[in-house]
Amino acid sequence: PAAKMSSKRAKAKTTKKRPQRATSNVFAMFDQSQIQEFKEAFNMIDQNRDGFIDKEDLHDMLASLGKNPTDEYLEGMMSEAPGPINFTMFLTMFGEKLNGTDPEDVIRNAFACFDEDATGFIHEDHLRELLTTMGDRFTEEEVDEMYREAPIDKKGNFNYVEFTRILKHGAKDKDD
Template sequence: MAPKKAKRRAAGGEGSSNVFSMFEQSQIQEYKEAFTIIDQNRDGIISKDDLRDVLASMGQLNVKNEELEAMIKEASGPINFTVFLTMFGEKLKGADPEDVIVSAFKVLDPEGTGSIKKEFLEELLTTQCDRFTAEEMKNLWAAFPPDVAGNVDYKNICYVITHGEEKEE
């Protein structure tokens, strides 16, 4: 019977280690710091009271119990650090598949060059739907600078959106 328990524990450990492999060590450290800030009573679990306290510290004083419960219910159980990290991993993996995003960009690229003009993309992103701010545009161009002709490689953007890092060429 003991070997079965050990085996089950090892299998559970593998599942939790997968979430850690989704992130760089520096990202895990940042999430750990955020978790520690949210875990106001330092018991290793984020509770409704922890959320209420951290929201109050940010000026959100009249948060309804139902809202807090909804936040807590997003997790499958008590929110320890591994669950917290898993929740972030799931949110980050929530982007559309790469081919879907590339197809959306291809509509803007009738010649099929794999790139679009910076000015055109900037106009779309700052005037349509969830409009980008000037700061967001600055960050976009810092991460994905256009080439000397002013073209932006949208396939690289799509790759980073879905994989979280630039392709190595």
């Protein structure tokens, strides 16, 4: 019987190790220290300690930070949740915010920072200067390589909206 017990125990261990789908368990999206930090934040917002964040909790928390939020502002924040905000809902909402950033948007928005007139274009000379002098600097050769396939019009305008689409989805065939 002792041998049987140990095999049962081994079986129990293997079923526990089965990874859970991220969609089914919001706690699987974060590590323990992150969950602990979210719990502390939740407790700071849950001013009346009833286990739920309501409009009054939000108001009191913001007031303690020297803000004077309007009712409309608080309603807007509360309407982001599909129901009462307990800790699991709080984590779910943060998880969606943190994981929901569409890389395509992120790339496009990075280019948009340098497009002061919001045209969807940056002049290739200006972009070359930015790429070779800021952040993780590109070499001239790397910029040339990028420009080889890039959508640049006859005036030298780099179409970053189209470029971002190409990065994420591949180039359209010339025949399309």
